[in-house]
Amino acid sequence: MKLDERQLSDLLRTLTLTENAELNCEECLAAVAAYAESELAGKTPTEAFHQVQQHLKVCADCNEEYRALLEAIQGIS
Ligand SMILES: [Zn+2]
Secondary structure, eight states, rough: OOOOOHHHHHHHHHHHTTTTSSHHHHHHHHHHHHHHHHHHTTTOOOOOOOOHHHHHHOOHHHHHHHHHHHHHHHHHH
């Protein structure tokens, strides 16, 4: 699944609006590909991505998914 830029900004806006609530796994996985690409691009994480980061720290399942994505993206480029 690849989000285009508009879908991504919609998603991030949604995440930012709920900034007091921690991400659940579904929300984290929806954003994790964009987060991984942003990381690899060396971009400064946005507020929404901080929540992804936070979730990855506490959730082994999503962290595993994130690592797999990083490897996949690095493998392509
Ligand atoms: Zn999770």
